[in-house]
Amino acid sequence: MSQRRAILLIVISVLMIVGSYVPNASRTVSSPASSEPSINIDASSPGFGMKGTDELIVFWKERFERDPRDFISLTHLAESHIRKGRETGDVSEYQKAEAILRNSLKINASYEPTLAYLSAALFVQHDFSGALELANRVYNADPRALQALATIGDAQLELGHYAEAEVAYEKLGEKSPSAPVYTRLARLVWLHGKPTEALNWMQQAVEDSDEMGLSGENSAWYHFQLGELYFNTGQLEQADTQYAAALKAFDNYYLALAGLGKVRAAEGKYDQAIEYYQRAVNIVPQPDFLAALGDLYMMTGQPGQAEIQYETVEYIGTLAALNEQIYNRQLANFYSDHNMKVEEALELALAELESRKDIYGYDAAAWAHYKNENYEEAQAFMEQALALGTRDANLYYHAGMIALALDDKAQARTYLDEALAINPHFSILFADEARETLRTLQNAAVK
Amino acid sequence: MKKISTVALYSFLALALAFGLVALPARAADHLDAPLVKTDGRLDINDVYAFQSPSNAANTVLIMTVNPVSGVLSPTTFHPSASYDFKVDTNGDAREDMTYKVTFSAPNGSGAQAVTLRCVPASRCGGGGAVLASGWTDTNIAVRGGGTLRADLFDDPFFFDLLAFRDGLAFCPGGVGTNFFAGLNVTAIVLELPSSMLGGNIGVWARTELNSQQIDRMARPAINTVFIPADKKDAFNFGIPRHDQRDFRGNVVGTLLALGNDQATADFLADILLPDILTVNTASSAPFLNGRALANDVIDAELSIISGGAIPGDCVATDSAFTTTFPYLAPPN
Numbered sequence: 001m002s003q004r005r006a007i008l009l010i011v012i013s014v015l016m017i018v019g020s021y022v023p024n025a026s027r028t029v030s031s032p033a034s035s036e037p038s039i040n041i042d043a044s045s046p047g048f049g050m051k052g053t054d055e056l057i058v059f060w061k062e063r064f065e066r067d068p069r070d071f072i073s074l075t076h077l078a079e080s081h082i083r084k085g086r087e088t089g090d091v092s093e094y095q096k097a098e099a100i101l102r103n104s105l106k107i108n109a110s111y112e113p114t115l116a117y118l119s120a121a122l123f124v125q126h127d128f129s130g131a132l133e134l135a136n137r138v139y140n141a142d143p144r145a146l147q148a149l150a151t152i153g154d155a156q157l158e159l160g161h162y163a164e165a166e167v168a169y170e171k172l173g174e175k176s177p178s179a180p181v182y183t184r185l186a187r188l189v190w191l192h193g194k195p196t197e198a199l200n201w202m203q204q205a206v207e208d209s210d211e212m213g214l215s216g217e218n219s220a221w222y223h224f225q226l227g228e229l230y231f232n233t234g235q236l237e238q239a240d241t242q243y244a245a246a247l248k249a250f251d252n253y254y255l256a257l258a259g260l261g262k263v264r265a266a267e268g269k270y271d272q273a274i275e276y277y278q279r280a281v282n283i284v285p286q287p288d289f290l291a292a293l294g295d296l297y298m299m300t301g302q303p304g305q306a307e308i309q310y311e312t313v314e315y316i317g318t319l320a321a322l323n324e325q326i327y328n329r330q331l332a333n334f335y336s337d338h339n340m341k342v343e344e345a346l347e348l349a350l351a352e353l354e355s356r357k358d359i360y361g362y363d364a365a366a367w368a369h370y371k372n373e374n375y376e377e378a379q380a381f382m383e384q385a386l387a388l389g390t391r392d393a394n395l396y397y398h399a400g401m402i403a404l405a406l407d408d409k410a411q412a413r414t415y416l417d418e419a420l421a422i423n424p425h426f427s428i429l430f431a432d433e434a435r436e437t438l439r440t441l442q443n444a445a446v447k
Numbered sequence: 448m449k450k451i452s453t454v455a456l457y458s459f460l461a462l463a464l465a466f467g468l469v470a471l472p473a474r475a476a477d478h479l480d481a482p483l484v485k486t487d488g489r490l491d492i493n494d495v496y497a498f499q500s501p502s503n504a505a506n507t508v509l510i511m512t513v514n515p516v517s518g519v520l521s522p523t524t525f526h527p528s529a530s531y532d533f534k535v536d537t538n539g540d541a542r543e544d545m546t547y548k549v550t551f552s553a554p555n556g557s558g559a560q561a562v563t564l565r566c567v568p569a570s571r572c573g574g575g576g577a578v579l580a581s582g583w584t585d586t587n588i589a590v591r592g593g594g595t596l597r598a599d600l601f602d603d604p605f606f607f608d609l610l611a612f613r614d615g616l617a618f619c620p621g622g623v624g625t626n627f628f629a630g631l632n633v634t635a636i637v638l639e640l641p642s643s644m645l646g647g648n649i650g651v652w653a654r655t656e657l658n659s660q661q662i663d664r665m666a667r668p669a670i671n672t673v674f675i676p677a678d679k680k681d682a683f684n685f686g687i688p689r690h691d692q693r694d695f696r697g698n699v700v701g702t703l704l705a706l707g708n709d710q711a712t713a714d715f716l717a718d719i720l721l722p723d724i725l726t727v728n729t730a731s732s733a734p735f736l737n738g739r740a741l742a743n744d745v746i747d748a749e750l751s752i753i754s755g756g757a758i759p760g761d762c763v764a765t766d767s768a769f770t771t772t773f774p775y776l777a778p779p780n
Contacts, residue, residue, distance in 0.1 A: 048558030
C-alpha cells in the first residue's frame with residue numbers, strides 16, 4: 001500500500017467511525033454556508049410554493065413528533081430522505097429512509113405507500129431482486145399502487161428482464177401520464193435503440209415537470225437527463241443548454257456540473273472541463289466523475305493529479321459493503337478502461353452478471369474479457385450487450401475493438417463507424433482512439 | 448490548473464466529509480434513479496361542497512378541492528390540459544343537465560394561471576358554451592349573469608382523524624381525536640352562482656377530465672375511500688352516477704354488512720349513498736345531507752349512519768377559520 005493510500009484509508013475510516021457515532025453531525029446538519037444556497041434557489045426558481053427537500057424533511061418530522069402514531073408522516077419523511085439521497089448523492093439518506101420505513105411498518109404493517117417506498121429504497125441501494133419481490137407484493141394487493149408498479153418496471157429493467165419492464169412501464173404510462181413515467185419510457189425506448197423517441201419522451205417529461213411547477217433538484221434532474229440524451233446522441237449544443245438549465249434550477253448541482261464538464265471536454269476545452277469536474281467531485285466524489293477528471297488530468301499531462309483521482313475511485317468503490325453493491329460494475333469498467341487490475345475487473349463483472357443480466361452487465365463482462373485477452377468470450381458477451389440494438393456509442397466502440405482483436409476488420413470498421421456516428425464525443429479516453437483505429441483500418445483497406 | 452499537493456487534497460476530502468460538504472456517493476451511473484411516481488394531485492379531487500351562500504341566500508356555492516397536501520405532496524397549480532367540471536342534475540335522474548367547466552392555462556413565470564369558466568350545453572346554460580368568466584388564479588373573477596369564481600390555494604377545509612381510521616377505526620383514543628388535515632393546504636375552485644341558474648332541488652358532483660378521459664369524480668365525502676375495494680377504486684373514479692347502483696351497489700352493501708348492519712339496513716343505506724351525488728335544496732341552509740357546507744362534520748354524520756350509531760364520530764371538529772364571505776375558505780397555512 002502506498003503512503004497516499006494509507007493516508008486516505010485512515011482518514012476515511014476515522015470519518016466513518018465518527019460519522020456512525022454522530023450521524024446527524026456529519027451529514028444532516030451542514031454548515032450554513034452549504035445549506036443557504038439551496039434554500040435561496042428553491043425560493044427564487046419557479047417552484048410556485050412547493051417545499052424544498054430540507055423543508056419537507058422538517059415538515060414531516062414535526063408532524064410525526066406531534067403524533068407518534070403517525071405512520072403516514074413517517075412514510076413521507078422517508079420519501080423525503082429518498083429524494084434527498086438523489087439530490088445530494090449521499091447514500092446514507094437511502095439507509096436512513098429504509099430505517100424510517102421499517103419503523104413505520106411497526107406502527108402499521110400494511111400501509112401500501114410504506115411498503116412501496118421501502119421497495120424503492122431497496123432499489124436505489126441496488127437490491128433489485130428484493131425491491132422487485134416487495135413491489136410485486138404491493139402491486140398485486142393494490143393495482144393503484146403506482147410507485148410499486150414503477151419499481152417493478154425499474155427493477156425488471158436493471159435485472160435485464162426487458163419484456164417484463166416494458167409491460168410494467170406501459171401500464172404505468174396508461175395510469176399515470178406524468179414526468180416520472182415519461183422519463184422511464186424514455187429510458188426503455190433508448191435501450192431499445194430508438195434515440196429519437198427517447199428524446200421525445202424526455203422533452204415531454206421536462207415540459208410536464210415545468211407545468212407542475214417543480215423546483216430545485218426535482219426540476220433540475222429532468223433537464224440533466226435530457227442533457228444526457230442530447231450528449232449521448234452527439235448533440236453538444238443542446239446538451240449544454242440542458243445542463244445549464246439544470247444548474248440554474250439547482251445551484252451547485254453536481255450532475256449538471258459534471259455534464260458541463262463533459263461538454264467542455266468534448267469541445268476540447270480541457271481546463272474548463274477540469275474545473276467543472278473538480279467542482280462536481282468536491283460536492284460528491286462520484287466515481288465516474290472522478291475517473292473522468294483523472295482522464296482529463298492525464299490528457300493535459302498531469303499524471304500525478306490523475307493518479308489521485310483514480311485512487312479515490314477505488315476507495316469510494318470499496319469503502320463500505322453498500323458502496324461495493326452499488327459500484328461493482330463501475331469499478332470493473334474503471335479497471336478495464338484504465339488497464340488496471342484487469343483480472344479483478346473480470347471477476348467483479350462476472351460476479352455481478354450472476355445476479356443481474358442486463359445489457360450493460362454483459363458489456364462490462366465483454367470489456368473485461370477483452371482486456372484479459374479472452375476475445376472469443378468477449379465477443380459472445382458483446383453480442384448479448386448489443387441484443388436490444390441500443391444506440392450507445394460505448395457499446396459499439398467495445399464491439400469494434402473486440403472484432404478487431406478477432407481480426408474481423410470489416411466488422412470492426414462497421415462498429416467503430418457506428419460508435420462515432422452515434423456520438424463523435426462519446427468518451428474522453430476512447431473517442432479519439434476510435435477515430436485513430438478507424439483511420440488505420442481504412443488506410444490498410446485502401447492498401 | 449493550480450497544483451494541489453496530495454496531502455492537501457486528502458485533508459480537504461477529510462474536512463469535507465467531516466462537515467458534511469461531501470457525501471458518500473449514492474448514485475450509480477448505470478441506471479436511472481428516477482423520481483417516485485405518484486397520482487397527479489392536480490387531478491385528484493379531495494372534497495366537494497355545495498351550500499347556500501352565507502352572504503346571499505339567493506346564491507349557491509360550489510367548491511371542489513384538488514391537490515392533496517398541496518405544496519408538499521402535490522403541486523399548487525392546476526393542470527393546464529385538464530377540465531375541472533361541476534356536474535349539475537336538475538331533475539333527479541342522475542344525469543347532468545349542465546356542466547360548469549373550469550380550465551387553466553399553463554402557469555406563467557410567477558405561477559399564475561389564466562382561468563376560464565364555460566357552461567354546456569348551450570340549450571341549458573343560456574348562451575351556453577360561451578365563456579361565463581375569465582381571469583387569473585388568486586383573484587375573484589366576476590361571472591356573467593351573476594356570481595364569482597376563484598381558483599386558489601387555501602387551508603384544507605377537510606377534518607378527519609385519518610390515522611384512527613387507518614388504525615382499524617380506532618376512533619377517539621382517550622376521548623380525543625387528531626385532525627390529520629390540520630395545517631395542510633389544498634387548491635380549490637370556488638364557484639358562487641345565483642341559485643336561479645342552477646335550480647331548486649339539484650344534484651351535484653365534480654370530476655376532472657384529461658384528454659377527454661375522466662380521471663376522478665366525487666360527490667359525497669369518502670364514498671370511494673370507505674365503500675369501494677382497492678381493485679374497483681379506479682372503476683369508480685372512471686364511472687358515472689347513473690351506473691353506480693348497477694356497478695357498485697354490491698360493494699356498498701357488502702361494506703355496510705361488514706360494519707355490522709343487518710341486510711335491510713344495508714339495502715336501505717346503499718340506496719341513499721348511491722348514486723354518489725350531493726343532493727342540495729338550494730333554498731335551504733340545512734346542513735349535510737342537504738348539500739355539504741364547509742363546517743359540516745360529514746365524517747361524524749356518515750360514521751354514525753353507517754355504523755347504526757355504534758361509532759358516533761371521530762372526536763375531531765374543524766379547526767379552520769372559515770369566513771362568511773366569498774371565498775369562504777380559510778387562507779393557506
